[in-house]
Amino acid sequence: MSVRSLLDTAFAQPQVPGSRVGGTDFVPLESGAWKEFLFGPGVGPGRTGSWDRQMAVLWKRVVSECGVAQQLASKHNIDWDQAPHESKAVLALAGPDNVVVDVAAASLTSQRERWELERRFARIHRRLPMDLSGLVPADVGALRSGLLEERDFRTSTYQLERDRVGRWVRALSGTAAYLAAAHMVPAPLSLDVVTTAPLDEQTRAALRLPAPWSLITHDAVPLRAAEADDDELAALVEAGVCIGPEPVILGGLLAAQPDGRLDPTSGFLLISALDARGKRYWMLQPATYGDDHAGGRVLYGYAAQLAFARWTPPPVLPAPGPRPHSRSALGRIAASEAGRSGGFHGVRVLDFTPPPEDPPEERTAPAGARRPLEFGTWRRAHWKPGVRIGIRDSEGRLVGPVYKDGAVEGTTFTRERRFFPRTRIRRDLPLAPTTTVYELSNSTATPGR
Structure with a gap:
């Protein structure tokens, strides 16, 4: 599925899904609404300081961190730091004797063993639910391995210019996803984490991430919820925020600077949608930080959780036996409590205590109020x-x-x-009348991968 199709669908009416194309290729962004969602007002490809220049900075870093830069130096006498990263995507380099080195393929190949292992584990563990609800920490392997396909690891000639952007984004995000420490938000907090109110300046300045790269995942949240104002969000909550064919957010990928501070160069949102056949795809889509657009606010919300929330460490797996990567060994891990809790993937889970089942006692309107309240409200997380x-x-x-x-x-x-988390204000009063926004998901659609 192309980025253009995802974005056009997201901002179309939910009753009329936009046109979709098969596959998982990227195309240049042209939708104004999508560019604003991801990058903010007035930002797009080709401008100074735009998303592609920011991505080039991260690409230079990822190639070094995955070990390929060292390989270029030792095997081909190529100094990766001398490549023109800040001005273009460096996907391949010519070494001595006119040997062309596919840097993108080499970077992805550095993570191929983990990708293959997670893909095998995912097939043994379970198939992901169609609406991506009720995810467990062990599902991180299915989500992460689903970002890449076999063809991504093959070398390319880069003859077609239109294929270069997609290749670049997938190589960067796919490699970084496997360099990242994995985190999962429990389902009851997914909507709150995505729709968190903008952070104050001091809180943003205090952001410190736990790892150079952090991957955060959660149950599917409609893209529309991320850009909804308070009244629209309250309507979505009352309507149940049901998931249908429209695009959803599943998490994000964030980078830290060497001292642990948030790297605001760029981030990625994990976005998913259905294609015309009802098959679900997901991809890491570049986005910039900022309070003036929905994608930037979501990234800051993830950063705050990583910086300030409590996360439980990955559980210890049972002894793997003499063949730790055999199907039987992976099956035992998948069936174990530690395996389901994310031990195989090193997943840290957000420490969350569910609220009490019994609601607080009803309260009457305060004495001396100028006008009695008629409706209760929701307060945003x-x-x-x-x-x-x-x-x-x-x-x-x-x-x-x-x-x-x-x-x-x-x-x-x-x-x-x-x-x-979001709180119901004045539970003793009914909510204001709202219109249902989302339709129920299609239970007859083809299961996801």
Whole structure:
């Protein structure tokens, strides 16, 4: 499926799916709405500081981090740092004796063993659900291996210029995805993480990522939810945010600078949709950071979770036996609790405590209100800086007051940033009448890969 088809479908009416083409090729972006969603107003290919120049910076870095730059130097006497990365995509280089080295193929091949292993594990574990709901940490292998195909690892002549952008994006994102530490957001928090309110300046400045590359995944969230305002988001929540053929977001790929700070050069959104045959595809699509467009806000929301949230470490797998990569060994891992919990893929899971099943007691309108409220509302998920957290002793008891007299910062409490999921305000009142936005998914469609 082409990027153009994905984008056109996303901004079309959900009752009238846009035209789609088979395959997973990229084409130059021409849709104004899509460019704004991904890159912000007035940004597009071919301009100074645009997405392709930003991608070139990341491409230079990925080739070095996957070890191919060192191979170029030792085998072909090619200095990768001397290539004109900031001005163009360097997919192939000519070495001594006119030997042409396909840098993109070499970069992907450096990760081929892991790709093949994850693909085998995914086939043993289970087929992904059609609507990509109820994902478990072990499904990260199916999502990541599904980003690439066998043809991606073959060398290319690059004779057709229109194929170069797609080759470049897939080589960069596919290689980086396998260099990345994998993370998964539990299903109940997927919508909240994607639709988190914009971060304040201090919170953005404090972002520190846990690894040079971080891959974050979650259940499918419609693209429309990412750009919805508060009222539209409340309508989507009440309607159930059902997933149909329209494009969805499954996560993102983020980079960190050497000191751990967020690298805002560029990021990637993991986007999925159905083709005309009902088969599901997904791909990592470049996007820029920013508060003035939906894609940039989603990337910042992911970065905040990676920086400030608690993540459980990957579980320890059972002993693999003498043939750790055999089908029987992979089958035992897939059937084990540690395997389902992402131990095989090193997945870190967002530490999430579900809210109590019983809603809070109903409240009456406050006395002295100018006008009684008629409807309740939803408050968007958000990060709040400076939340007081009580200091506890070795037995888990508070050492002193947190808010009352006698509270001393650094002695009885500290301050942290805390994530607050979307909240129903005034549960005792009905929500305002809304119109259902999403249709139920087609249960008769062909299962995904």
